[in-house]
Each structure stands twice: as C-alpha cells, then as structure tokens.
Amino acid sequence: MTTELFKVIARFENAEGRPFFGSEYEVFLLDKDRLFDDKLGASSISEDGTVEFLFSAADVLSIDSMGERTPDIYFVIEENGNEIFRSEVFEEVDFDATNPVTGRADNLTKEFGPFRVTG
16 A cells, blocks of 8 residues: 555435435444454535545554555444444455556545445
8 A cells, every 4th residue: 555645435325315414423434454443534424425534554554454455444323422324344445556557546535335324
C-alpha cells in the first residue's frame, strides 16, 4: 500500500429507499483483523445518506495485521451508542491498483452501497 490518503464513500437508505440520516446516528469504518478490528474512521451521515472517510495506509496496520496491504472493511451504524446496523465485510479492498498507462495510483477512492438500514 502506498503512503497516499484513501477515501471511502458509503451510501445508506431507509426501508423505503430514501436517504438514511439523522444527528443521532454515527457511522464507523472498520478493518476486520484476526484479533482486533481497526477503527479507520467515524462520521455523521449527510442528508443525502452518504458518509466519507479519509485514512492512510498506516491506519490499517496493527499488531495482528503486520504488513497488511488490502484491508477487509465493513461499516457499523450506531444510534446514541447502540449498534443498529453492520454491513457485510468487503474482503481485501485494493487501494494499490495503478493505471497501466500512467503508472499512477488509480483506486484511491472506493464507493460502497447503497446499504438498506431497517433498524
């Protein structure tokens, strides 16, 4: 993984397919590891149901994932501190991909969702 910053965008919907948001909700981006999951960020949800996270390669490294290059990420939504939603785990998300023509990093932003939140 390079030393660049990576961006993750996720979109959430309610049961009717409309944007899911509210000041009582907080979304966490986590990296699933063998022993302890790494918290890569926390964010409130915008009125259009989206959240954005920025993190660096160093944020995914921990004692139980030395040398990790492709994090296994997932999202958790809490309402007033209580978990109400947990996404599936997206395994080995690759932020290292480069453009074959330019050789530059080509995958620094990843988008996920929409996720249907019914809780």
